[in-house]
Amino acid sequence: MKSLTSTLQKTKRALKKEQKKPVEKVCSCRVPADEYIKLEDELNNLGYKNMSAYFREIILARKREYNISELEQYKVFLVNKISNNVNQIAKVMHKDIKKSDEVDYKKVADLLDEYLNELYILVG
Known part of the structure; x- marks a missing residue:
C-alpha cells in the first residue's frame, strides 16, 4: 500500500511540474x-x-524602418544597374545562340566577369 501512495504522490508532483507557467x-x-x-x-x-x-x-x-545613408542608396542603385546590364547580356546571348553557333563567348564572359568584379567591390 505504501508503494501505491508514493507512486500517486510522484504522479501528482509530475503533473504539477507540467502545469507550471512558462518562464517570463x-x-x-x-x-x-x-x-x-x-x-x-x-x-x-x-x-x-x-x-x-x-x-x-x-x-x-x-x-x-531602416535609415539608409546616401552612400548605401547609391550602392543599391549601382547594383541594380549592373544586374540589369548582366540580364541584357544574357538575353543577347540567348538570341545569338538561336541565330547561330558563332558567338564570341569569350567577349561576353569577360564582360560578365567585369560586372561581377564591380559587384564584389560595391558590396564589399
Whole structure:
C-alpha cells in the first residue's frame, strides 16, 4: 500500500511540474514622471489595462524602418544597374545562340566577369 501512495504522490508532483507557467522575462525602462503620466493617459484612452500589453503590441507589431545613408542608396542603385546590364547580356546571348553557333563567348564572359568584379567591390 505504501508503494501505491508514493507512486500517486510522484504522479501528482509530475503533473504539477507540467502545469507550471512558462518562464517570463522582465523588460523595464525608466521614464520621467511627466512622461509616465502621459503614458498612463494614453493607456487609459486606448483601453489597455496594463503597460506590458501596450508595449508588446507597439514594439512587436510596428513596421521596421531602416535609415539608409546616401552612400548605401547609391550602392543599391549601382547594383541594380549592373544586374540589369548582366540580364541584357544574357538575353543577347540567348538570341545569338538561336541565330547561330558563332558567338564570341569569350567577349561576353569577360564582360560578365567585369560586372561581377564591380559587384564584389560595391558590396564589399
